[in-house]
Amino acid sequence: MSVNISTSYPVKNNWLVYSDGEIVSLCDVHYLVNNQALNYGTGVFEGIRAYWDNDAKQLNLFRAREHYSRLIESAKVLKIDLGLSVDDLIEITINLIKKNEFKQDIYIRPLVLKKSLMPGVGFGVRLTGVDSTICINAIPMNQYASTVGVKCLISGWKRVSQYSIPSQAKITGSYVNSALAFEEAVEKGFDDAIMFNENNFCTEATTSNVFIVNNDQVYTPLVSDGILDGITRKSVIEMCEYLEITCTQKQITKKDLSLATEGFLSGTGVEILPVLAVDDIQYGLSSGPITHKLIELFNLIIRNKKSNFSHWLIPVY
Numbered sequence: 001m002s003v004n005i006s007t008s009y010p011v012k013n014n015w016l017v018y019s020d021g022e023i024v025s026l027c028d029v030h031y032l033v034n035n036q037a038l039n040y041g042t043g044v045f046e047g048i049r050a051y052w053d054n055d056a057k058q059l060n061l062f063r064a065r066e067h068y069s070r071l072i073e074s075a076k077v078l079k080i081d082l083g084l085s086v087d088d089l090i091e092i093t094i095n096l097i098k099k100n101e102f103k104q105d106i107y108i109r110p111l112v113l114k115k116s117l118m119p120g121v122g123f124g125v126r127l128t129g130v131d132s133t134i135c136i137n138a139i140p141m142n143q144y145a146s147t148v149g150v151k152c153l154i155s156g157w158k159r160v161s162q163y164s165i166p167s168q169a170k171i172t173g174s175y176v177n178s179a180l181a182f183e184e185a186v187e188k189g190f191d192d193a194i195m196f197n198e199n200n201f202c203t204e205a206t207t208s209n210v211f212i213v214n215n216d217q218v219y220t221p222l223v224s225d226g227i228l229d230g231i232t233r234k235s236v237i238e239m240c241e242y243l244e245i246t247c248t249q250k251q252i253t254k255k256d257l258s259l260a261t262e263g264f265l266s267g268t269g270v271e272i273l274p275v276l277a278v279d280d281i282q283y284g285l286s287s288g289p290i291t292h293k294l295i296e297l298f299n300l301i302i303r304n305k306k307s308n309f310s311h312w313l314i315p316v317y
């Protein structure tokens with residue numbers, strides 16, 4: 001049976017992925033219609049970038065150790081023991097990249113899914129008595145978001161409560177919330193959505209964390225307000241320290257957003273992305289000075305041009 005892979009990136013016939021201990025062609029990985037994750041959203045995943053350093057002709061994984069630690073923790077929430085350590089997962093990823101001969105910026109998507117009910121286990125939505133599967137897929141990816149910036153809608157959808165689904169775990173099912181908010185934003189002419197929680201505090205955008213700037217100080221929502229504790233968010237906090245910019249984690253209201261002079265999003269996908277407007281609140285036509293400084297530093301770090309941060313990178317070749 002031929003598999004139609006609909007993607008916005010070029011797919012080679014021999015594109016290789018890691019699947020349950022083997023490196024196989026992407027087209028040879030199949031999931032059945034009774035796959036539990038497909039039916040109930042019981043999967044976890046990560047997004048990891050690797051950046052090409054053209055001077056050293058080297059590809060470096062960015063904060064892979066942190067991403068794989070989070071994958072292992074997310075899997076535990078779904079009662080999945082990967083049986084693989086962070087070091088194992090990094091070794092597998094490096095091997096996969098080498099097999100695909102990637103020598104450019106890439107995006108890596110590890111995906112762990114609840115698969116099928118074990119013999120004798122009753123039909124239904126559950127976590128125990130279900131086996132699981134892991135797949136790691138890597139694709140070429142440059143900067144995909146606008147570098148100028150984005151306009152964000154304050155979504156009518158609340159961020160799914162951390163008391164309903166733990167926000168610390170990257171669980172596939174919770175992304176229905178992000179998809180609904182994103183579609184609402186696009187339908188209303190915005191690029192992305194920022195969601196608030198049930199107590200009306202700012203949480204995060206659909207696939208990234210939120211930062212604002214006021215009086216030359218940086219603010220970002222508390223993890224306890226129900227956000228994913230993003231690895232890029234943590235990186236930004238450390239970069240602020242390095243640049244001697246005060247960065248405070250606090251509850252952020254709509255009023256705080258309206259008093260801010262700059263805003264930006266952080267995430268593996270969007271990297272550091274200026275927010276030009278939130279609803280009718282305008283921050284400017286391009287990134288503000290603090291956002292700009294952080295983007296400049298981030299771009300040096302990912303290309304291994306800042307030795308203080310080289311421990312964030314793991315060489316592939």
Ligand SMILES: Cc1ncc(COP(=O)(O)O)c(C=O)c1O
Pocket residue numbers: 047178204205206207208209228229230231232233266267268269
């Ligand atoms: C909901 C959500 N928040 C924040 C982030 C940013 O996290 P990270 O910087 O670890 O990619 C992501 C992306 O993974 C996300 O999906």
